[in-house]
Amino acid sequence: MAAALVVGVACTCEKVVTAAPGSEAPKPHSTVGKTPIDSNIDANEAKKPKNTTKNSHKTLKLAAGENLIGVLRRYDVNTQQAMALIRELKPWLDLNKLTAGKQIQITLNEQGALTAFSIGVRFATTVTATLEDGDWQVRDSTLETELVDEHIRINVGRSLYNSALDAGVAVEVIQRAIAVLSHRVDFQRSLQDTDVFEVIYQSAQLIDTHQLSKKSEADKVNFIKLTVSGVPHLLYRYRGNGESQDRFYYADGRPVQSFLLKTPLNGARLSSTFGRRKHPILGYSRLHKGLDFGAAVGTPIFSAGDGKVLKASWGGSFGNRIVIRHANGYQSLYAHLQGFAKGIKAGSEVSQGEVIGYLGNTGLSQAPHLHFEVHKDGHAINPLTLKTHRYSAGKLSGAKLEAFSQTVARIEAQLKHSYSKQNEQSEFVFNQIIKEYQR
Ligand SMILES: [Zn+2]
Known part of the structure; x- marks a missing residue:
């Protein structure tokens, strides 16, 4: 279990909610390190x-x-x-x-x-x-619900994923945070036990507990902070007027996400890299113009970046394939798909991370996999060596930057409030311990 930095929250009993008869007992660790910023939910536990x-x-x-x-x-x-x-x-x-x-x-x-x-x-x-x-x-x-902001601060421990889960963070929130952070942090190598992870997310909570419904559902992640060997990454969610997707930015308005994703799916294994190799079906040596990712049939495939769908149809040996045109002369291609996501067809506008299709084994393919290519000005390039940070066009400016700065200020105020509350709680517990000791 993660060592929660927030001393005290686990020991004070004000947050312990009595379960309704027949419903699941509250997990003892579910409030560790967790501070609902909006604390007026406590009064609403009255029984019907x-x-x-x-x-x-x-x-x-x-x-x-x-x-x-x-x-x-x-x-x-x-x-x-x-x-x-x-x-x-x-x-x-x-x-x-x-x-x-x-x-x-x-x-x-x-x-x-x-x-x-x-x-x-x-x-x-x-x-x-x-x-x-x-x-x-x-x-x-x-059932009546209300939105509550949760602030969680933990040590990374042996695994950021498990430590966050132990501290009661919803799985979707952890996945979202890791997906965003992975644009900037190498999770395989750089994380240490003592690194600190923080997140603020909104969750809808039932006002009265109800046997047939879980008590809360995580919604938006508003703020992510990961301190890696003393270097903090503070990331804030923002969506401009008319934009279809939330994005994360540094406080100065620089986008966190790179221009193109190198891995347009989750949970896959890189099974073949870019370069010359013997083709498994055709037998002769030729240039493998992309990356192959092995995963289960039906795994959702994301658009690597914002762009316009040029093709979403049968492409001969590629099977079902999608081609997307991005800014700066880039195109991406996704082959052997089982099928296309709803609404994806030539002419559709897509955003980075949007599901466009599902992994399959169509066309000239030996096993279920995604064949992924990136082209720059008509030439296939190795997606793994993409230097897309040069194209971090999308830095916020003008009215957008102004609106975003207000978001940042609001989150900073929340954090300040939450930290001082946590300090009060730990001071309270500390004093209790001293009293016990002196008795
Ligand atoms: Zn391939």
Whole structure:
């Protein structure tokens, strides 16, 4: 587990939330190093009044290998009604994707017959089906949430990923932060245990805990800081008017992300590099004009940079392929795709990191992989040696820089507030320890 720098938060009990009956117990470490900047959520943990009808409510968990029909059978719902319910729920829920442990709430009348059925369909939304005169009436309800900024500060420890997870950071937030930082930090080599990682992200939190919904969902990452061997990288999220994607910048407005990504997919293995080699299918030696990345069929492929799709169609030996034109005379090509992302066709405008297609094994390809090429002024170049930082066009200026500076100032104020709160907490705990000791 990561050594949290924030002493005290783990020991004060004001943040410990009592779980509703039947719901998961709170993880003891989930608040370590975590400081909700907006602290008015504490007052909202009051329980809802108890239902006073003679109906009884039960919360069930889907067993491994069990489906909804199985649950309904347990309560003697006849096949016709079970099928009708499943039909009604279909628009809300992918019934094939229900996993073991999924919670369901049922209502039984005095005779023990099932009269209502509730299930969470996504964060903060539940659907309830009520049996009325033999027919299921389905309605959804949205649970009230509020946005809270979370600030987390940890030591990198043995793995930034695991340390952040231990400190309660949502997986999506960690992945986002690593993806952004990887433009500037070599994660394979340069990180040390004592390096410090900080993040501020927005999360939507349920105002009242609810058995059928998880308590919070991470949303936007607003600020990332990683100090590598004493050198801090402070990155701020900003999206200008009319821009389709969030980007990260240094405080002076320089973009963090490079002009073109060298690796347009996640979790892949580089299986063949740029250069002359013997072609596995054609047999003779020729120039391999790109990089091959091995990964599972269906892995999302990202656009390496902002640009315009020139081709998204069948390309002979390339199979399904996409060609994108970028600024400064660059083009990128993605081959052997299983298929194209929705809306991707010749003429589409794409942003860096946008999903454009899915890895496949189409055309002249021996195994599932992405063949990725980058061309500069019509010549294939090695994407790994791209010196795209020279093209960090996109430095903010004028009105954009002004708006961005306000974002930076707001985050700095948040940080200052959060640090002073953390200091107060650690001082409080320190004094408690001293008192205990002197007793
Ligand atoms: Zn290739």
